[in-house]
Amino acid sequence: MIVKISGVYAGLSPKGLLLDVDNITYEVCLTSFSRERFQTRKTGERISLHTIYYIESSLAGGHQTPTLIGFEDEADKDFFQLFTSVAKVGVKTALAAVTIPISAIAEAIEKPDVETLKKLKGIGERTANKIIASLRGKVAAFAAASGESDDAGGGRPEPGIGNEALQVLLQLGYNLGEAKRMIKETVSKNHNILTAEELLEEIYRSKARSF
Template identity: 40%
Template sequence: MIGYLEGRLMKKEKERILLLVNQVGFEILVPVVVMETLSAKAIGDEVSLYIYYHQTERQPKPVLIGFNLEAEKEFFQYFISVEAIGPLKAVKALNISVGDIAHAIESGDVKTLKRLSGIGDRTAHKIVASLQGKMNKFALIRHEKEGAMAPADEDFIQMVMDVLVSQLGYRTTDARQMIADAVEKNSTIASAEQLFDEIYRGQRQ
């Protein structure tokens, strides 16, 4: 199973790229929001992507789908769990940022979800019904990938810090401030899930 690839950009098309990794060229489907972040990349530049690997009896030819952040890949796996949304449809649908899509799901904003390519009113309602209540973490994703951080320890605050920085794309200083603000507002927080919820509420105020 392929979960991550790093190599040189050989070719860039509208919905896919060709990535040279150890003398092997991998054809990777890329959602619009990810392709936008690759717009400044030239042929020969280094590119690294988290990969969703798709292969079934109905789709025997392996399909690789690329994402900048591990959290974007995780969101994608939730997204394709919705009835009538398969991986290939989902790739075309992601034409606005994952953070904005996740926020729309949490707030029941069907109008925004209908802006997604190929998503009509019925499917938009299905997305909300299936995923609402599971998207707070993904609603915090920032569009640009920034920074890195040391691995988390057992403390849930440190774990949230790690997720904000290494998965969701926040700067370490920004993540630290977001956590501090959340804890100040709610001193009863006792788990990572509660902390994410409080951070999410704080960012939307």
């Protein structure tokens, strides 16, 4: 099973992107949101993607095509697997439906916010309610995923550091809203934070100074 692939970005394809790996070009499927982000990326850049290996069947059932689905952030991959575990939300539906950051989808599930979920491509009210019923309480840690954020300056943060920090804060007893607020405020004031450990240390220092 292929769980990660690295190579040279060779441009977009109808379903995602093309990746050159040792003289072989792979097509890797992307969510609608990820594909849109890659429109501004330069070809020739070396990238790594966390992948899901998926066998796509034709409607007639006679033809099966091996497919790779790629994610720059492993947390996005984990969320996608949870999302597709919901009845009536298959891989094809999920790839088309993820038109906004995964953190925003997770937040809509946790609130819950049916209207935001209904705006996702192919998701109606019945499916939106089913998603909430199946995943609410399971995706809070994804609501502050930072792998989807643009680099705000300084160094480039490691993918998912906001997600990692959020999980720690939730385990310490902070509620989702408070934890997200602390992460957002800390990152906005400290653009050179590169890891979850640095982010948490700065949050703890800020809390100590407030006493």
